[in-house]
Amino acid sequence: MAALQLLRRSCTSHLAGGANFVARRWRHTQRFASSAVPAGGPKGAEAAQEFYSDEAVTKAGQVALNRFTDEERYLFDLNGFLVVRGVLSPAEVAAANDAMDAHQEDAQERNGILRNTRLRTPFAGDGSSGRLDLGGMLAWPSAGGDAFRSLLAHPKLVPALTALCGPGYRMDHLPLGILQNRGSEGFALHGGPLNSEGQFNPTLQYRCMNGTLFNSLLAMSVQLSDHEAGDGGFCVVRGSHKQNFPMPKAFIDGGGELGEAHVHQPVTRAGDVVFFSEATVHGAMPWNAEHQRRVVLYRFAPATVAYSRAYAPAWAEAVREHLTPAQRAVLEPPYAARLDRPVLTKGGDEKPDYGAPRPEVKKAFDQAVFGSRYF
Numbered sequence: 001m002a003a004l005q006l007l008r009r010s011c012t013s014h015l016a017g018g019a020n021f022v023a024r025r026w027r028h029t030q031r032f033a034s035s036a037v038p039a040g041g042p043k044g045a046e047a048a049q050e051f052y053s054d055e056a057v058t059k060a061g062q063v064a065l066n067r068f069t070d071e072e073r074y075l076f077d078l079n080g081f082l083v084v085r086g087v088l089s090p091a092e093v094a095a096a097n098d099a100m101d102a103h104q105e106d107a108q109e110r111n112g113i114l115r116n117t118r119l120r121t122p123f124a125g126d127g128s129s130g131r132l133d134l135g136g137m138l139a140w141p142s143a144g145g146d147a148f149r150s151l152l153a154h155p156k157l158v159p160a161l162t163a164l165c166g167p168g169y170r171m172d173h174l175p176l177g178i179l180q181n182r183g184s185e186g187f188a189l190h191g192g193p194l195n196s197e198g199q200f201n202p203t204l205q206y207r208c209m210n211g212t213l214f215n216s217l218l219a220m221s222v223q224l225s226d227h228e229a230g231d232g233g234f235c236v237v238r239g240s241h242k243q244n245f246p247m248p249k250a251f252i253d254g255g256g257e258l259g260e261a262h263v264h265q266p267v268t269r270a271g272d273v274v275f276f277s278e279a280t281v282h283g284a285m286p287w288n289a290e291h292q293r294r295v296v297l298y299r300f301a302p303a304t305v306a307y308s309r310a311y312a313p314a315w316a317e318a319v320r321e322h323l324t325p326a327q328r329a330v331l332e333p334p335y336a337a338r339l340d341r342p343v344l345t346k347g348g349d350e351k352p353d354y355g356a357p358r359p360e361v362k363k364a365f366d367q368a369v370f371g372s373r374y375f
């Protein structure tokens with residue numbers, strides 16, 4: 001009970017056709033191909049618009065991109081992560097925590113082989129307390145579930161998600177609630193653009209091309225408790241999304257001089273949101289504070305990219321059931337934004353924008369060729 005009160009205090013105190021058809025198609029492709037690499041190179045949001053250029057997505061994506069600042073773009077590119085302060089209101093944080101309180105019993109502790117650290121290493125905590133993993137929140141009915149569903153298309157988050165994953169961003173993993181009590185283990189360093197042999201890891205990549213950011217897999221960690229300096233929790237090796245050599249083995253467990261010098265634990269308040277590329281080496285320090293650590297971790301991907309497979313053959317009906325049209329757009333399977341993908345501009349209760357719909361003549365042609373309206 002005392003722990004719950006402490007948690008509540010911490011969560012509320014700071015907040016924050018035929019030949020002709022082919023010729024027309026070719027001209028169309030050329031038009032967009034030439035605009036995709038503009039001479040002189042527009043910067044930032046403008047370049048992003050060009051990269052994703054197609055009738056169906058440009059307009060929608062641009063509206064959202066304009067609200068991601070140059071400073072945010074600079075910091076994400078520099079460090080591989082970004083802390084956005086005070087995104088959630090105290091009421092939104094409280095609603096999410098209330099729902100977690102109600103489902104706390106469903107959390108699963110990571111024990112034995114499921115532990116995320118090796119025993120007697122700096123991130124191992126007391127050696128017995130495991131991280132508590134809680135899922136299922138998108139299927140929670142009413143206000144409790146709404147607190148988590150709203151984060152898929154939150155008006156304050158859509159600009160960052162669009163800038164970091166592109167117009168038509170999609171949810172890749174189901175959201176994961178992470179709960180840690182004092183003494184709980186953290187998570188050894190993982191992620192990064194290279195595998196342990198130092199080879200290119202295609203699933204976790206970051207690029208910035210002509211001002212457009214690309215993350216094959218983006219994490220969005222919504223802070224539901226405070227993380228003071230030394231409390232532990234999420235930690236990151238700044239700039240490692242651009243590393244060219246494998247991480248020294250001794251570094252993985254977070255210790256030694258390398259750990260001291262290069263592992264950074266951001267200070268956050270309940271309501272802040274931490275975006276990080278999964279191409280950035282990251283992990284978690286053991287939890288040292290009295291109050292329970294709480295975050296909810298979402299993973300997003302560009303419109304055509306998938307890592308996880310929970311979307312196939314379809315998201316569970318319990319997950320889809322309570323979604324608004326904007327939220328449902330974020331749960332579309334991977335396919336290109338120009339193929340009538342719903343694209344968000346504002347989020348919230350907006351109806352998703354399809355830009356210029358794919359012409360009926362093209363869909364009819366595909367139907368004739370392939371037997372389906374999209375190739």
Ligand SMILES: O=C(O)CCC(=O)C(=O)O
Nearest residue numbers: 178187233234282283284
């Ligand atoms: O605890 C954290 O914030 C990091 C968790 C993480 O990296 C993971 O679960 O893959």
